[in-house]
Amino acid sequence: MEPFGTFSNLREHFAETNILNDEDIAAFTSFLTVKRLKKKEFFTVQGELCRSIGFVNSGCLRAFHTDEKGDEFTMYFAFLNWWIGDKTSFYSGTPSRFSIQVLEDCEVFQADKTKWEEALDQIPAFEKWYRIKVRKSYEATQQKIIDTQIESAEEKYLKLLKNSPEIVQRIPQHYIASYLGIKPQSLSRIRKNISLGR
Amino acid sequence: MEPFGTFSNLREHFAETNILNDEDIAAFTSFLTVKRLKKKEFFTVQGELCRSIGFVNSGCLRAFHTDEKGDEFTMYFAFLNWWIGDKTSFYSGTPSRFSIQVLEDCEVFQADKTKWEEALDQIPAFEKWYRIKVRKSYEATQQKIIDTQIESAEEKYLKLLKNSPEIVQRIPQHYIASYLGIKPQSLSRIRKNISLGR
DNA sequence: ACTTTTCGTTCACATAAGTTAACTAATTAC
């Protein structure tokens, strides 16, 4: 039995799409387990198999790739209502291409591969929801490639300030720098230029 | 009736995955029309609706985004056995985020939205194939974001030489530069450095 | 064939971001 309100964020998240009805959502939540993670713990470790997909119910995390030189590149920050995990690793059994680490203590609802696939099999509405979700993620990722290429670091930062103030408020600067693909010193310089009116 | 051999490349392309059988493939091809395009013609125009998805049977094309400053960024080159079109525009009815233009005279098999959705509806194996295809495209795009960020232009070019010699052989330098996200002059400089052993 | 346009290269100079290092402020650990 679901304690009252446990999945309220998830329910609202699904409700936005109008694809799953209450029954579908209840069915889906029965496949989930609750996991609590403390700051600095890992949900996924680069190089290891990613065994589950998670829904962030509170706190926040950072997904980042570490290259051979040891430099990190942050792929995304995950807050309330974000889905986390390396789906490539999850599906193909290949090593994760990035780590997902906790920045603020989290509560995550997760499903391992068996449960996830049972849910896809048994809940057609969830299958449909997920298919659309993958398509949208693909579209967003394609757009990100365009943006990454045509925008300067300063343009990216100004856009972040405008479109994702939550990131700028909650996330330490050096992680934002790594999200923008620059060094912390460069972000400092950019912020100074902006504050001086260029 | 299919003229002998018309769809042989497409059949081989599908055969690689073992998802569609001969009957499925025959059913799918019945939804396609053949289109021939001359150099410089457009398959998709940025800002306009992308009305069809195509399979490249011969020739090659270039998908590129043009930003407000008029700078172009090449997203991909499409050769034999590539699928082309802006799926976001195709599905959502939004303006295409990039153009697709012919570099070498092409033969393309195409389906408009009605035909494509009929095929997805009527051929479950095609639906499955396509679902996997979207997932893999998403994965590849995610990997491309990582690569774009962590590699220098020279590293990207050396990787292209190694992994996609066809691109380097068939495609004019200035398009390769725009694919790498740099100016033609910079690519020239990089090539010179490489030839001088740095 | 001849002309025009496009392509690729080179150069000198400009700019954005990386590097190293020093210093202070903030946070965390004990």
Place this chain on the structure above:
DNA sequence: GTAATTAGTTAACTTATGTGAACGAAAAGT
């Protein structure tokens, strides 16, 4: 509460790529 660590800033200098211009080679148009 204090020491140790991590985070953010600044500065001087380096490096990669952009910019504008010139030139010859190649390709395309007639």
